[in-house]
Amino acid sequence: MSGTAPLPAIMIAGLDKFYGGFHALKHIDLEVRRGEKIVVCGPSGSGKSTLIRCINRLEPHDSGRIVVNGIDVNDASSNIQDVRREVGMVFQSFNLFPHLTILENCMLAPRLALGMKKAEAERLAQRFLDRVHIGEQAAKFPAQLSGGQQQRVAIARALCMEPRIMLFDEPTSSLDPEMIKEVLEVMEELADDGMTMICVTHEMGFARRVASRCVFMDQGEIVEIAEAAAFFEAPRSDRLRAFLSQILH
Amino acid sequence: MPFDPSLAWDSLPRMLFGLANTVGITALTLVLGLAMAIPVTLARMSPRRIFRLPAAWFVMFFRGTPALILMYLVYYGLAQLPSIHDGPLWPIFANAFACAVIGLALNHASYLVEILRGGLEAVPAGLVEASAALGISPRQTYQWVRLPLAMRYALKAYQNEVIGFTKGTAVVGVITVVDLTATANEVFERTYDPVTPMLTAAVLYWCLINLMRIGFEFADRRLNRHLAAEEQRRRKPVAASLQPALARWTGLAAPNTERAL
Numbered sequence: 001m002s003g004t005a006p007l008p009a010i011m012i013a014g015l016d017k018f019y020g021g022f023h024a025l026k027h028i029d030l031e032v033r034r035g036e037k038i039v040v041c042g043p044s045g046s047g048k049s050t051l052i053r054c055i056n057r058l059e060p061h062d063s064g065r066i067v068v069n070g071i072d073v074n075d076a077s078s079n080i081q082d083v084r085r086e087v088g089m090v091f092q093s094f095n096l097f098p099h100l101t102i103l104e105n106c107m108l109a110p111r112l113a114l115g116m117k118k119a120e121a122e123r124l125a126q127r128f129l130d131r132v133h134i135g136e137q138a139a140k141f142p143a144q145l146s147g148g149q150q151q152r153v154a155i156a157r158a159l160c161m162e163p164r165i166m167l168f169d170e171p172t173s174s175l176d177p178e179m180i181k182e183v184l185e186v187m188e189e190l191a192d193d194g195m196t197m198i199c200v201t202h203e204m205g206f207a208r209r210v211a212s213r214c215v216f217m218d219q220g221e222i223v224e225i226a227e228a229a230a231f232f233e234a235p236r237s238d239r240l241r242a243f244l245s246q247i248l249h
Numbered sequence: 250m251p252f253d254p255s256l257a258w259d260s261l262p263r264m265l266f267g268l269a270n271t272v273g274i275t276a277l278t279l280v281l282g283l284a285m286a287i288p289v290t291l292a293r294m295s296p297r298r299i300f301r302l303p304a305a306w307f308v309m310f311f312r313g314t315p316a317l318i319l320m321y322l323v324y325y326g327l328a329q330l331p332s333i334h335d336g337p338l339w340p341i342f343a344n345a346f347a348c349a350v351i352g353l354a355l356n357h358a359s360y361l362v363e364i365l366r367g368g369l370e371a372v373p374a375g376l377v378e379a380s381a382a383l384g385i386s387p388r389q390t391y392q393w394v395r396l397p398l399a400m401r402y403a404l405k406a407y408q409n410e411v412i413g414f415t416k417g418t419a420v421v422g423v424i425t426v427v428d429l430t431a432t433a434n435e436v437f438e439r440t441y442d443p444v445t446p447m448l449t450a451a452v453l454y455w456c457l458i459n460l461m462r463i464g465f466e467f468a469d470r471r472l473n474r475h476l477a478a479e480e481q482r483r484r485k486p487v488a489a490s491l492q493p494a495l496a497r498w499t500g501l502a503a504p505n506t507e508r509a510l
């Protein structure tokens with residue numbers, strides 16, 4: 001990297017992660033530029049979730065470096081808080097706080113982590129709920145919404161912290177088919193606005209439309225990285241070819 | 250065995266005094282038990298053995314011992330120790346009412362620890378992670394996510410425990426505290442009428458217990474608004490008309506088989 005190149009959004013170098021004796025991530029190198037959209041795919045157990053959970057330190061890594069917008073992801077709790085302020089995350093199982101209304105779900109982090117006033121947090125939350133097209137449901141509780149609606153709230157909740165990077169861990173995998181589209185549309189709008197994104201997903205249509213690059217993982221390794229067209233049209237490794245033929249039937 | 254209304258009426262002031270004692274013991278036990286249970290629960294869930302083990306012993310010992318035995322030990326047993334008898338706390342341990350509260354509270358707290366722990370452990374890890382990922386500190390996550398949810402999960406078990414031990418306070422008579430049961434017993438010994446005082450006491454207990462149940466139901470409705478709302482959405486019209494009756498029935502029939510009194 002030359003001195004004039006802008007700081008990468010995420011720099012991962014020589015990353016290793018063990019669960020006990022199990023080598024879950026094997027020497028991962030990955031650099032994500034600002035505004036890039038990365039789609040990560042691979043078979044179950046290949047380490048996709050582990051990789052993105054290391055980025056915001058939901059999992060501590062064992063060796064190697066992760067730098068997010070210039071902040072070293074390490075043991076220092078102040079660094080962890082800083083990184084989590086830069087990085088929003090959306091989970092497969094939504095994980096909305098069930099005892100809080102939709103609006104309160106979105107207000108909690110701005111109020112607690114940023115010390116925002118109630119009225120201001122309310123305005124902010126309403127703005128992002130409107131942005132994911134669910135503003136009129138603000139007073140409801142999560143259990144009153146459909147899965148697709150809940151996931152859009154989860155996206156709004158993360159956006160309320162105004163992160164510069166968004167991580168998605170299979171955001172549509174637990175949704176009924178008719179709800180997948182509404183969530184993907186919100187994610188595409190986000191991509192169009194220039195958000196830096198890492199999405200673990202097997203939605204290949206989304207990957208083709210949105211991804212700057214696709215990453216294929218298998219058994220804790222990054223096997224192949226390529227631009228979307230090349231990734232699908234001309235996979236180089238046998239493992240990716242086998243994987244693609246499986247998920248595209 | 251006829252019920253004697255005039256005896257019931259005449260003894261009512263004394264019975265109400267006994268009831269007041271029962272209520273006082275219950276209320277103090279609730280407060281003291283909770284005050285003991287919170288630090289013990291935190292210790293019980295600590296990753297460090299020096300905290301975890303003593304807390305586990307506390308629960309094991311006081312849960313496995315009948316409250317009656319605990320009260321005997323606190324009231325009669327501790328008085329045998331010179332360090333207690335001559336110590337600054339003697340006014341407390343010489344007082345039967347205070348000893349009753351301490352004995353009951355130790356037993357109550359040991360149950361409460363397990364109830365609180367169950368509630369905290371029932372909070373899905375994903376919610377705690379989501380909170381952490383939003384940049385909310387572990388302490389604030391505990392205060393705003395884990396604890397409020399644990400309270401909701403634990404409420405039913407807590408209600409059963411509280412109502413169970415309220416009825417269990419009837420044993421305090423053995424260390425000379427004149428509660429509702431002891432008062433009824435006094436009236437019986439004075440009049441040789443076994444029916445009237447006991448029935449009167451039963452009615453008063455029933456009123457107390459149901460007042461508490463109504464209180465719990467109110468708390469449940471408030472805390473679990475988010476679930477009620479969902480139920481409303483899912484419930485079918487027929488089931489809707491059955492639901493309140495069913496809730497009332499299960500509320501009354503809430504089993505309390507686990508207590509060892």
Ligand SMILES: Nc1ncnc2c1ncn2[C@@H]1O[C@H](COP(=O)(O)OP(=O)(O)OP(=O)(O)O)[C@@H](O)[C@H]1O
Binds near residue numbers: 024046048
């Ligand atoms: N907390 C944990 N303790 C032990 N092993 C774990 C833990 N979390 C994940 N693993 C293991 O690490 C490997 C990678 O898991 P990971 O969840 O990252 O896979 P994934 O690619 O996200 O799979 P999926 O598509 O099923 O979500 C798996 O073999 C899994 O069993």
Ligand SMILES: [Mg+2]
Binds near residue numbers: 048049050169170
């Ligand atoms: Mg996964």
